[in-house]
Amino acid sequence: MTYRSNLEKCLSEGRFTVTAEIGPPKSADPLKIRDKAILLEGYADAFNVTDNQTAVVRMSSLAGSVILLQLELEPIMQMTCRDRNRIGLQSDVLGATALGVRNILCLTGDHQSFGNHPNAKGVFDVDSIQLLQIIKNMRDQGIFQSGDPLLGGRPCVFLGAAANPYADPFEIQVDRLRKKIDAGAEFVQTQSVYNTEKFSVWMDDVCSQGLDKKVHILAGVTPLKSVKMAERMKFHVPGTDVPDTLYERMRTAADPAKEGYRIALQTIQELKTIKGIHGIHITALFWEEIIPSLVTDSGLLLRK
Numbered sequence: 262m263t264y265r266s267n268l269e270k271c272l273s274e275g276r277f278t279v280t281a282e283i284g285p286p287k288s289a290d291p292l293k294i295r296d297k298a299i300l301l302e303g304y305a306d307a308f309n310v311t312d313n314q315t316a317v318v319r320m321s322s323l324a325g326s327v328i329l330l331q332l333e334l335e336p337i338m339q340m341t342c343r344d345r346n347r348i349g350l351q352s353d354v355l356g357a358t359a360l361g362v363r364n365i366l367c368l369t370g371d372h373q374s375f376g377n378h379p380n381a382k383g384v385f386d387v388d389s390i391q392l393l394q395i396i397k398n399m400r401d402q403g404i405f406q407s408g409d410p411l412l413g414g415r416p417c418v419f420l421g422a423a424a425n426p427y428a429d430p431f432e433i434q435v436d437r438l439r440k441k442i443d444a445g446a447e448f449v450q451t452q453s454v455y456n457t458e459k460f461s462v463w464m465d466d467v468c469s470q471g472l473d474k475k476v477h478i479l480a481g482v483t484p485l486k487s488v489k490m491a492e493r494m495k496f497h498v499p500g501t502d503v504p505d506t507l508y509e510r511m512r513t514a515a516d517p518a519k520e521g522y523r524i525a526l527q528t529i530q531e532l533k534t535i536k537g538i539h540g541i542h543i544t545a546l547f548w549e550e551i552i553p554s555l556v557t558d559s560g561l562l563l564r565k
């Protein structure tokens with residue numbers, strides 16, 4: 262069996278897989294991304310390179326992905342529909358795969374009004390589900406969205422999507438996941454999980470519909486570094502659910518960073534036991550240096 266990427270290989274072989282986010286810098290400095298990559302090498306099976314997350318301008322995910330490839334690390338290039346129309350998106354898929362990118366995560370993207378250019382024109386020519394279908398057709402049928410044929414090599418890529426088990430209304434989130442799978446999603450990375458109980462209810466629904474057999478689900482883990490971060494996640498980040506008990510643990514802790522680390526470890530242990538979860542996706546916002554010990558202490562270093 263040949264696989265398109267290491268991520269696909271790990272997931273297909275049934276290994277509990279770890280991915281980690283590497284956010285590109287707000288500058289043209291390649292060393293910033295290289296430093297993070299060197300710190301995290303060996304601690305994850307593939308590395309997500311975000312696409313102007315929170316609608317704040319950063320180095321492009323395509324450039325960040327190529328820097329990782331130069332270091333022989335495997336990128337998951339994230340693509341949002343906010344900033345490019347279908348012509349730009351398809352062109353970047355061809356360029357990225359020509360340069361060696363083998364995993365793409367398709368997102369609609371955070372709305373531009375949340376970012377540092379709130380008056381920017383949001384493109385949203387297509388959404389994440391349509392983008393998945395477009396890339397799948399380029400790969401499997403050899404056709405562009407227009408119906409024109411690709412003239413030569415097709416993009417060889419493992420396709421992913423995001424899922425938010427906490428978004429309102431809760432009931433439609435499994436339907437949205439099914440639509441993403443039907444459109445071409447082969448792996449899914451979820452919003453950060455703090456409320457494992459609610460996440461388990463969502464996963465029960467996912468499994469009862471057999472969707473866990475059709476897609477590899479990696480649960481999101483974002484360690485809380487401070488009380489301020491816990492507050493932000495609880496009260497200001499839409500679609501994130503920090504239970505009162507966890508928030509109180511952070512608020513009353515003598516050392517909030519240590520407590521946040523303990524909570525992340527505990528969350529990973531709980532996630533490992535949930536049916537249908539094939540791995541975790543660590544997004545350590547402004548705290549990437551914690552990832553090596555988090556992976557080691559949660560027993561995932563020797564996961565192979």
Ligand SMILES: Cc1cc2nc3c(=O)[nH]c(=O)nc-3n(C[C@H](O)[C@H](O)[C@H](O)COP(=O)(O)OP(=O)(O)OC[C@H]3O[C@@H](n4cnc5c(N)ncnc54)[C@H](O)[C@@H]3O)c2cc1C
Pocket residue numbers: 310311312313314315316339341367368369370371372385386387388389390422423424425437450451452453481
């Ligand atoms: C693992 C992960 C990585 C992420 N990385 C990034 C990133 O790099 N960059 C970034 O900007 N955001 C990123 N996000 C945030 C993400 O885009 C938002 O959380 C989004 O609300 C949910 O994911 P999605 O993009 O797949 O949206 P979808 O599930 O496709 O849609 C989310 C919402 O957008 C609405 N929507 C869909 N189409 C349109 C449209 N045409 N116009 C307006 N609204 C529409 C839907 O109705 C839905 O409510 C990430 C999220 C996750 C979980």
